[in-house]
Amino acid sequence: MINVDKKTKLVIGIVLAVWGAMTIVPFFWMILAAFKTNAEIVAVDQNLLPEQWTFENFSILFERLNFDVYFINTVIITVLSFIGLFLNAMAGFAFAHYDFKGKEFLFLMVLATMMIPGQVTMIPVYLILNQIGLTNTYLGIVLPSLTSAFGIFLFRQFFSSISEEFFEAARLDGASEFYVFFRVALPLSTPILAVQGILTFIGGWNSFLWPLIIANDQRYYTLSVGLQLLQGQHASNHALQMAGAAFMVIPILIIFIALQKYILTGFDISGGK
Amino acid sequence: MKSKKAPYFFIAPALFLLLVFSIIPIFLALFISFTDMSLAGLADYSRVSFIGMENYSTIINDQVFIKSIQNTLFYVVFGVPLVILFSMTIAILIKLGDNKFFSMMRVVFYSPSITNIVAVALVWTFLFNPSQHIGLLNQFLAWFGVGPVGWLTDTDISKISLGILAVWRAIGINMLIFSAALQSIPDSMYEAAELDGANRWQQIWRITIPQLKFSTFFVVVTTIIGWLQFFEEPFVMTDGGPLNSTISVALFIYRNGFQLNNFGYAAAGSLLLFIAIIIATLVQFRIQKIDNK
Numbered sequence: 001m002i003n004v005d006k007k008t009k010l011v012i013g014i015v016l017a018v019w020g021a022m023t024i025v026p027f028f029w030m031i032l033a034a035f036k037t038n039a040e041i042v043a044v045d046q047n048l049l050p051e052q053w054t055f056e057n058f059s060i061l062f063e064r065l066n067f068d069v070y071f072i073n074t075v076i077i078t079v080l081s082f083i084g085l086f087l088n089a090m091a092g093f094a095f096a097h098y099d100f101k102g103k104e105f106l107f108l109m110v111l112a113t114m115m116i117p118g119q120v121t122m123i124p125v126y127l128i129l130n131q132i133g134l135t136n137t138y139l140g141i142v143l144p145s146l147t148s149a150f151g152i153f154l155f156r157q158f159f160s161s162i163s164e165e166f167f168e169a170a171r172l173d174g175a176s177e178f179y180v181f182f183r184v185a186l187p188l189s190t191p192i193l194a195v196q197g198i199l200t201f202i203g204g205w206n207s208f209l210w211p212l213i214i215a216n217d218q219r220y221y222t223l224s225v226g227l228q229l230l231q232g233q234h235a236s237n238h239a240l241q242m243a244g245a246a247f248m249v250i251p252i253l254i255i256f257i258a259l260q261k262y263i264l265t266g267f268d269i270s271g272g273k
Numbered sequence: 274m275k276s277k278k279a280p281y282f283f284i285a286p287a288l289f290l291l292l293v294f295s296i297i298p299i300f301l302a303l304f305i306s307f308t309d310m311s312l313a314g315l316a317d318y319s320r321v322s323f324i325g326m327e328n329y330s331t332i333i334n335d336q337v338f339i340k341s342i343q344n345t346l347f348y349v350v351f352g353v354p355l356v357i358l359f360s361m362t363i364a365i366l367i368k369l370g371d372n373k374f375f376s377m378m379r380v381v382f383y384s385p386s387i388t389n390i391v392a393v394a395l396v397w398t399f400l401f402n403p404s405q406h407i408g409l410l411n412q413f414l415a416w417f418g419v420g421p422v423g424w425l426t427d428t429d430i431s432k433i434s435l436g437i438l439a440v441w442r443a444i445g446i447n448m449l450i451f452s453a454a455l456q457s458i459p460d461s462m463y464e465a466a467e468l469d470g471a472n473r474w475q476q477i478w479r480i481t482i483p484q485l486k487f488s489t490f491f492v493v494v495t496t497i498i499g500w501l502q503f504f505e506e507p508f509v510m511t512d513g514g515p516l517n518s519t520i521s522v523a524l525f526i527y528r529n530g531f532q533l534n535n536f537g538y539a540a541a542g543s544l545l546l547f548i549a550i551i552i553a554t555l556v557q558f559r560i561q562k563i564d565n566k
Binding site for chain 2: 002003004008009012013015016017019020023024025026027029030033041042043044046084087088090091093094095098100103106109110113115116117118119120121122123124125126127128130143144145146147149152177178181202205206208209213223224225227228230231238241242244245246248249252253256257260263
């Protein structure tokens, strides 16, 4: 990279530090507000830190506002979305290591689905799920976004880089194709499983559009949908809203900071090694 | 010996789901867009009738739909260049620094991208609060004797406010794509340029930025598609208001489909959006090709 002297480096460091601080101010503000009372937030005299740290906002969310139900639903949906991860891995493996009739065409079809925006499929998918009676079910919420073309593509890229010999050896020992996939291919793919697993978790935890459309019964709402309701029903209770937002955001931030090493390297689109 | 059937077993579940939830719906949407499908039709299919192009001829004269296109274009025209400029600048600055502190900054800049959009929209609604006691931004401006600004209540400013949030969220992932591309520029190119007496600016302009061409193309296409589908921010923060100043095409479709239950009409809008996305992508591919000649 370009050589920079110490002084320039310091200037760049300061610019980035200020810019970075501005980037995360909203999170700090959210966390501080979540532990204040609403009266303190709307008061004329403002303190940066809460006068008295309170957990009241969180207890209101969970004891009076069904956030316990939303939380369980979100966990169930996140767990179910991991099925999609295995389906993607399986398809990616087949596209990378087998020759079969129609392979090129089918793979192109998979890639083409990346272009289709959710807004176009939203209405027909709702009608389909409604027709087969899957509205207001966990399955209905999870199914539309279970597999992803991009996920299949990334798994294919990864498996292409693994030598065929690994799998041949297992086959010579008489292993079935399923054994080859589950016991040889999957263990070899831990790096990409880690990245995709984290992204699946984040995607499931954050899922909003399908729960919003498919669930019209409160019993199936996820945290995102519940949070969006807060804005309508408790519009002036800022403390409560920030507590809800903090509960959604903080776990993800913690996981992200802990696992950043895996996530930050997962975006090389050029496929260079 | 490799089994002939195994690959089909492996791809079947994923492909079946893509077929049912991505590909068939496109054709269904096309079909629905020529009907007057509504809530009544949903309960009893015999009450759905074909109305030909009527949905399309109505929608292109619908003032709200036209407004939503104008707003979406505004976001594309201003949002895309800003996202590219900021994410590329940050990626280059981080690369120039190249030590622990600078790597940590990547985590900082990426954090908005992974957080829940509804939560983040609520946080920004709070920051944008019009009161000088409650809204952080107006508190800050009050120090300088400016404001209060109606971030989400003023029809001229609301679009910009949502834009700020969306740019803030979009920087992270695009910065990572640029960062990955920066890693693959060989050091020898810079060394050669330095021997020829090129200064730092010249090296950035003549080597770094041209080498980022492919990733810039990728970021432009994905960012345009992203803005065309702009939905959660206006849905949560303004519901498209005030006076439709922040309504997007995606929100228009959602509102007509799921709040007004005009499925046929909404499907017509969604297909127009799909065509716009295809055209935007093809134009980008075209430009990229001309550039490479």
